[in-house]
Amino acid sequence: xxxxxxxxxxxxTYFTASNHSGQxxxxxxxxxxxxxxxxxxxxxxxxxxxxDTVNSTEVPWQLCGVVSNTRYVTNEEKIELENIQxxxxxxxxxxAALIPIRKTSTWWSLSQEERRDIxxxxxxxxxxxxPFLPAIARKLHHxxxxxxxxxxxxxxxxxPEDAAAFETLVSKLRSSLEWTYxxxxxxxxxxxVE
Amino acid sequence: xxxxxxxxxxxxTYFTASNHSGQxxxxxxxxxxxxxxxxxxxxxxxxxxxxDTVNSTEVPWQLCGVVSNTRYVTNEEKIELENIQxxxxxxxxxxAALIPIRKTSTWWSLSQEERRDIxxxxxxxxxxxxPFLPAIARKLHHxxxxxxxxxxxxxxxxxPEDAAAFETLVSKLRSSLEWTYxxxxxxxxxxxVE
Numbered sequence: 344x345x346x347x348x349x350x351x352x353x354x355x356t357y358f359t360a361s362n363h364s365g366q367x368x369x370x371x372x373x374x375x376x377x378x379x380x381x382x383x384x385x386x387x388x389x390x391x392x393x394x395d396t397v398n399s400t401e402v403p404w405q406l407c408g409v410v411s412n413t414r415y416v417t418n419e420e421k422i423e424l425e426n427i428q429x430x431x432x433x434x435x436x437x438x439a440a441l442i443p444i445r446k447t448s449t450w451w452s453l454s455q456e457e458r459r460d461i462x463x464x465x466x467x468x469x470x471x472x473x474p475f476l477p478a479i480a481r482k483l484h485h486x487x488x489x490x491x492x493x494x495x496x497x498x499x500x501x502x503p504e505d506a507a508a509f510e511t512l513v514s515k516l517r518s519s520l521e522w523t524y525x526x527x528x529x530x531x532x533x534x535x536v537e
Numbered sequence: 538x539x540x541x542x543x544x545x546x547x548x549x550t551y552f553t554a555s556n557h558s559g560q561x562x563x564x565x566x567x568x569x570x571x572x573x574x575x576x577x578x579x580x581x582x583x584x585x586x587x588x589d590t591v592n593s594t595e596v597p598w599q600l601c602g603v604v605s606n607t608r609y610v611t612n613e614e615k616i617e618l619e620n621i622q623x624x625x626x627x628x629x630x631x632x633a634a635l636i637p638i639r640k641t642s643t644w645w646s647l648s649q650e651e652r653r654d655i656x657x658x659x660x661x662x663x664x665x666x667x668p669f670l671p672a673i674a675r676k677l678h679h680x681x682x683x684x685x686x687x688x689x690x691x692x693x694x695x696x697p698e699d700a701a702a703f704e705t706l707v708s709k710l711r712s713s714l715e716w717t718y719x720x721x722x723x724x725x726x727x728x729x730v731e
Contacts, residue, residue: 346540
């Protein structure tokens with residue numbers, strides 16, 4: 344009897360590193376806080392796990408996240424985000440970033456209202472992100488409740504001309520009060536393989 | 538490469554039904570809304586999966602849930618709950634209930650503030666539950682993000698003299714606005730095996 348994770352279908356994404364081939368070429372893997380991840384040349388995103396691939400020595404690491412319900416946005420923010428955000432896979436969005444983060448046990452022991460207060464009222468996570476939409480497409484995957492080494496995997500896609508805007512967005516988030524609760528973060532940059 | 542769920546340790550609980558033996562004797566399994574679960578005689582709770590047991594024909598079903606961070610309680614409610622609630626395993630608590638529920642896709646597409654409004658402001662989920670503590674001990678396990686057939690598994694333990702109070706609590710919850718978003722519910726009652 345295997346894990347039921349496969350029941351999640353398209354809600355589940357495997358981020359599989361390889362030195363041989365993949366959908367995206369890894370440009371850099373930089374540890375931001377805490378331990379990094381091993382070097383690799385390519386990354387592929389799939390909704391199902393290929394055990395033959397994963398058991399090979401070609402796979403330095405594999406991460407896995409699940410899309411869940413929203414946690415912090417208000418109804419108004421949710422509607423605004425849904426109206427403005429872009430989907431993944433736009434032809435011009437040849438740049439991508441995968442940013443795995445883990446938050447401290449202190450963060451997870453806070454109540455919902457305390458986390459919302461830090462996330463939005465004090466850190467303006469959503470308000471600061473909205474000006475960068477739809478140029479920067481993003482998808483949030485959760486790892487904490489499926490035993491992953493990181494709590495969140497956010498995947499971003501953008502066109503090369505929006506690379507500077509992406510740096511600004513990442514910099515704003517990292518300087519927020521919310522980020523003082525991040526105890527591990529890795530920054531992976533990628534280019535779409537033609 | 539196996540699922541990482543085993544990394545969750547004690548946050549993960551397997552609810553394993555058996556017709557042969559177990560920690561708890563199943564008194565009844567009643568479908569409340571939607572499909573029920575197959576009959577079984579015993580139930581055991583474990584933090585690790587025993588594949589030999591699960592593959593045997595002795596196991597009519599197995600459910601699995603993960604303890605996560607709180608989602609709806611305010612800081613004040615959280616502190617009140619922590620101060621008043623009892624732990625599992627009290628010797629006098631020889632009665633138990635496992636209530637698996639699944640909520641509709643409409644519920645999961647609501648924003649956090651809309652769900653909180655239904656959960657507490659309109660349904661008084663926490664306020665209605667607090668008077669029954671510490672007599673009724675409870676532990677909430679999440680299933681939705683690990684591919685389970687139910688979104689939540691709540692495990693309750695209480696002494697026989699608190700059985701009427703437990704019925705009142707369950708009845709209050711089922712008549713709430715929140716419960717109109719429940720599209721599958723099973724009610725399993727148990728007695729501790731001496």
